[in-house]
Amino acid sequence: MPFISKIQRQSDYTLFDSTTPIVIDNGASYFRIGWAGETDPRVVFRNIVQRPRHKSTGETVTIVGDHDPALLKYFDCTRSGPRSAFDSNVVYQFEIMEYILDFGFDRLGAKGSGIDHPVLITECVCNPVQSRSKMGELLFETYGVPSIAFGVDAAFSYKYNQLQGVCDKDGLAICPGFTTSHVIPFVDGEPVYSGSCRTNIGGFHVTDYLKQLLSLKYPYHMARFTWEKVEDLKMEHCYIAQDYVAEARYFQKGAKEAEEKTRVWQLPWVPPPLEEPPSEEEIARKAAIREKQGQRLREMAEAKRSSRINELENELRGLEFLLQQLEQVEESKIPSFLSDTGYVSKQEIESARAKVTHSLRKAKGEPKSEQVETEKADPAANEKYSLINIPDDMLTPEQLNEKKKQLSLKSMSEGRQRLKQKRYEEELERERKQQLEEEKRLENPELYLENLRAKYKDLSERVEQRKRLKTNGSHSNGNNVSGGVGRGERLNAAQRERMRLLTTAAFDRGKGEDTFGASDEDWQLYKLMSRDNDDDDEGPDEDEVELARISSRLQDLDPAFVPKSEVGSSQPAEVPRFRPLTKEDFQIVFGVERFRCPEILFTPNWIGIDQVGLDEMAGVSIRRLPYKDEALEERLTNSIFLTGGSSFYPGLTERLEAGIRMIRPTGSPIKIVRALDPILDAWRGAAAYASASQFHTQTFTRMDYYEKGEDWLRSYQLKYTL
Template sequence: MSIVSKITRQTDYNSFPPSIPIVIDNGASYFRIGWAGETEPRLIFRNIVQRPRHKATGETVTIVGDQDPATMKYFDCTRSGPRSPFDSNVVYQFEIMEYILDFAFDRLGATGSVIDHPILITECACNPVQSRSKMAELLFETYGVPAVAFGVDAAFSYKYNQLHGICKKDGIVVCPGYTTTHTIPFVDGEPVYKGSCRTNIGGYHVTDYLKQLLSLKYPFHSSRFTWEKAEDLKLEHCYIAPDYATEVRKFQEGTKEAEEKTRYWQLPWIPPPVEVPPSEEEIARKAAIREKQGQRLREMAEAKRSSRIDAMENELHSLRFLVKQLDQVEEDEIPSFLSDTGYSSRQELESTVSKVTQSLRKARGEPKNEPAESEENTDSNNNEKYPLINVPDDMLTPEQLKDKKKQLFLKTTTEGRLRARQKRNEEELQKERRNQLEEERQRKNPEFYLEEMRAQYKEVLERVEKKKRLKTNGTSTNGNNKSGGVGRGERLSAAQRERMRLLTTAAFDRGKGEDTFGSRDEDWQLYKLMSKDNGEDDEQPDSDEAELARLSCKLQEIDPTFVQKPEGESSQASGEAPRVRPLTEKDYKIVIGIERFRCPEILFHPNLIGIDQAGLDEMSGASIRRLPHSDNELEARLTSSILMTGGCSLVPGMKERLESGIRMIRPCGSPIQVVQAVDPVLDAWRGASAFAANMNFLGNAFTKMDYYEKGEDWLRRYQIRFNT
């Protein structure tokens, strides 16, 4: 197993005889290991394991504890994050625990796989017997340890401070740790675990709460609020307020005291470059560029118009040549001659020639021919083609009357087709005229034309979206041009509402008595009305969508930056990005005010983060009430020696706040004294080291043979005795 670490390896392991125990403070945050009788542990590192791969070789390495970021850049840590063997404060991942013990024994100087020293290892109060049994099995089976002893870290800290006269034989130890907080009463120098109390709150939650508050307060700097940085800010700036409500009121009112307690963290900030107004030469250069672009657009439009005129001239030349050839063909051979050209008759070919001629004249800007002559020719042709139409009926024979009806029908149909064709021609002419006007406007001022097209597109798009919203949500508004709450009836058209009314009326009449619907003809008429899918007054398709499509195509041709709005996307989502205020130097100044005391306040009020449990002051009262034989005299002795230990007890204001909180729940006049441990972080290991150096240590330990003979049930009742 490859181990990467910045901790140097000890060299004096063989100088200690096998009778000297190894002391391990196995905390949820830090792992401390050393020799019994010493005042300082040999190794201290984070109780985490990470197993990334090397980017170059692909080898999987084991990293225990924190590492230098300069070293970690050579490893791929995306698939292997830091892992802890603890769940809350109980060891449950013994594979990770084995990596940590391997690393600890290796850095302590052990050369072989067998550890021939007794081991004293700490655990949490009321540790589950399964976790204790697995730990014993790991130490006995994997490392061959001759004897093992388990003890509670808070109890060792209390006994160590008792030796130094900080606390008395009777008292309470309050240990706010990394993930949990414990209170353990001591009577005659022995811990009474039946009176212990635990809350699932600790320093980890304080740090995480501070990280969340700062991330919510400064979302644009959330990447800078790492867990490690939040831990540093907590240790440097956080404190516990004597009265939380009063302290909050000071910050709400913005008093001078609140301003003095506010801390600032200035992040690196680079001012944006100052925009210098363009010079006259720059303005002239941009004007020349715009003129050049306009000239290029005008040339492109003129080239497009010329190519269209050339295409129509070629088409007209081909059609006229085809007409000349058709004049040379006999009448009987005309259908076979036209079968390959795509035209069915001479009239269709001549109509196409006339249409192309008119389009060519309009493209050139020439006036169109007067239609008087064509109308006279049409009338003369009708008279020759339908001779019986103008003849009175009394002058015709029965056969001629039938022919007259046929001629009248043919004439009416032909005239209707001609009118429809003329209408289409007029629409096309209007469309061409409008295109010519737009092209002329585009040639004169391309930039103004582009802005006008964009404005038209935006206006038509808003109308189309408004109609879609009204069709979906109804027409009622709440005064702010926003759709109000409407029912299904307001979303239906008039015809659909009428059908619903008929259906409701029919159903209501049916419930009055005997069902006779269908016996009358009027009922079937009602059935036809109700079964219609589209009424006469249903909404007709609007031309705005067609206009929107036309403007989109036009903008795509002349504006390379134009992006058409996707179907079904709202205007807010597809429109311009909201303009955000640029960040200034003030935005890079992190203000840490109320967060300084709001985060550690969860130790006394866990409900601030949704944990419905007791705070530190309430836990002390609960431990006293849980004692099996408690009286006023014993309670007075306990409250007169309350020891604070653990990392969170270093937060400023903890002693005063805990003392005032306990005083509020105790009877008036009760002696209350809260003291702090000499070193709340290392006193647990130092107390265990002093206990392991005692000659009576082996009487509290159990061997591998005892573990196999007495079994797991014996570990359930196992407990270290300090007064033996």
């Protein structure tokens, strides 16, 4: 079976005698395996299994424990996440347990499927018989081990530290583990399981709670909060508060103590490059490029202009040549001559020549005044309207129609000339006003700006008032306050007049009878209604145009001026601004989370577990003892032993002592000690126990398994004092 792991395989498996036991500390978090009599396990890895498929070959591989994240890019892990063989602290997935044992024996150096060494494996307190029997069946049937011994990990840790003089024969072992926490009383060096207590909370729940809090606080950094990283942050920063309420009040008030206890985790961050001002050489280079591009555009424009002038000159010469030929043609042959040229009359040719002349002068850039004078001096202009001054009685019907056309054309031409002259005069007036305004500004800039702001305010209020009248109508409630909520109040004067005409017209003719529409005269009413211009269809008035001009002028002269986003709004326009990311945006701040997460060890109901905490568990365990003895209870509380992976929190010993003192009589001796190594002391105690000469008397052999069956394991109990 292929394995992917960074753990090296041991090479001295064959050097150990077959009577040397293999010691396994099968914890819910880590799996430790080694040889009896040694001080440290040979192989340690996470007690999880993942079985992804290779992306190219489709082969299923087994990843047990820790793995190299760089290898996962070759495997599809979307359908196979990390799986554990444990439910709380009990093994129930023996298919996964088989993968873990295969990997453990393989890394220990065993070859083949047979294991010819006795096995001592740890289990939880009061492990169900079904789980113990399935584990025995797996070891006997699959691996062929000669004998098995089951022991409690917390008990081995307590016995190991008892030999080191850390704790006494009588005491309480409190083991906050990975998924559960246990309290086991010891009397004369042996555990009393009838007085043990368990709570389904441990280090897993603390890590998961911290991960949830950080994900809610920093959702944009959620990908950074992997399980392994949050576990490291928990072990590095979390602590137990002696008084949770007082500690939380420090952070609520922002006291100095809270600042001292706040920690910061800086995520990888690269500052954006600073934009240095361009050098003189760069500025000169860009200016040269712009000048070169401008010169090329000017050359292209000049070439296009020259080509256009040549085309117009050629067209003008052609039209003049055509007019010269037309003068030499006889009067009777003019229609046939014009039919070949595509023109209808001589006037049309002269009109085309005037247009081409106008376009040519415009292309050459001649001034307008010269153009106007030239047009006035054009002798052919009078020939266009030759029939206007002739009386009607001297004209034929065809000439009368032509005279009407000439009158219409002349009136339109004169109208265009007047419109041009009016626009020209308006432009001159506008330039004169701008010049006067600029002189006022240069004479006194501050006074000019003040007057401009006052005029802007007055115009904006006037336009807002007009907008409100359009919305609310001219209705007044008697207090000279316009507005209201009804539809009648929202109508303007023109709309109310329409409604009045429509409601009264039907009864004017028929004396109360609805005869509207019977006569054609009734439909003249709509002509009256159409004469009332609706304010909603009007374009911007002079005030709005002037307001826009003053607003643009203020924006140019006053940098602090902010125009209103829309007429009638009192809030200035908020322009969204992009804020560059800084170093502080990539900082994870640990404040109240440092002591809030491990607090669930004492108050599990915070995460929905309706059970007691560590301090109350000690009192429950003492009350469950089958015999009542005050002296024994004092000896138990005088030697309270802490072990397990979740016993490293700073302040745990002091908080636990204060909690137990509250449930014990006044003056009771309370002493709490921590294991020398809360993580490895369980395996070391089991290795020391398996190296004793009387260890074989505590094992359950394969012959007993075949003869007595699994039910014999119900009465099996290891004796820890040999």
